[in-house]
Every structure is written in structure tokens, then in C-alpha cells.
Amino acid sequence: MRTLCSSTLIGEFFVIGFAGLVAMKDPGLTTSTVWTVCGIAMFLSLLLCGVVTRPAGIVLGWALQIALIAAGFVVPSMFFLGAIFAALWWASVHYGRKIDEAKARFAAQAASSTPDAV
16 A cells, blocks of 8 residues: 555646746735745654554545645645645545555465464
């Protein structure tokens, strides 16, 4: 699960950065505001790569997905991109867990079929 979720989060890191570049063109936003918000979101996406295997990491990942969709109120294309990344996040969590379960099952089968050395 870690690999799939981390890949999604790294993709989001770049999307957040590009959204920041687009948001800078909004005359109602200051550059410092845009990059403070984007910088925090980018930092969180990298931080989540390290804690994604913990239950709180998944919940925080969902919070980041909601924030990306909500960013559509500033950069309208983020409604679409946020929804795409939310779907990718769901798939990463869902299929990542299935892969982890299969790996554990295969490891248990391998351990039980290997004769103990005396």
C-alpha cells in the first residue's frame, strides 16, 4: 500500500505546485498567500508519504483530497484534478491493502511449507 499511496501523493505534490503557479495569476491573491498555502499542502503531501502505513496517515490523505477538491474555488481546474486524485487515492488505498494481504498470505504459506532446520 505504501508504494501506491506514496506515488499518488508525489503526483499531488507536483499538481499542487502547478496549481500555485496558476493561482498567482489571480489579482485577488498575493504571491505570499498562494505560496504559503501551496507550500504547506506540498509539505503535507511529502510528509504523508512517510506516515501512510499508519491509520492516521490514510485519514490525513483523505483530508488532503478534500482540500484539493476545495481548491477548485480558487483554481477551477482543481475540481477536476482533485476528483481524479481522490479516485486515485481510493484505488491506492483499496488495492494497496489487497496487495498487502496477498503478500502476507504468500509469506505465511512460504513459511509453513519450508521445513525447519534442525
